[in-house]
Amino acid sequence: MRLDYIAKEFGDRIHFLCVYIKEAHPTDGSQSPSNLDDEVLFAQPTTEDERAEVAAVCMLRYNFSFPMVLDDMTDVVGSTYMAMPERLYVLDTAGRVTWKCGLGPHLFDPDGFEAAIKQQIAALAD
Secondary structure, X not given: OHHHHHHHHHOOOOOOOEEEOOOOOOOOOOOXXXXXXXXXXXXXXXXXXXXXXXXXXXXXXXXXXXXXXXXXXXXXXXXXXXXXXXXXXXXXXXXXXEEEOOOOOOOOOHHHHHHHHHHHXXXXXX
């Protein structure tokens, strides 16, 4: 996966983290054709343990080389960062957002993400 490649290339200089937010297309909600094709079929978790189980399946499926953490059940991260269904962010050392892509999957932008990371690394070197 492209994000994992980026993380492996720059992970010695930038911290990468995936935040697992609520299910975008649960079986008990609005299911997407691609989820059906890929057999990504999960009901919306109602407890942190259930969310952790779904996140673990995601980590095993994609074998990310960077850590994943869980949004809490009030979805504070997903709401604060307007991350539903998926989004990429770059933050500076003070925690300020310096770059974000549009909402995925259509505006998901790994190339822009990589360029923003390179810019962040250059800024840190100055």
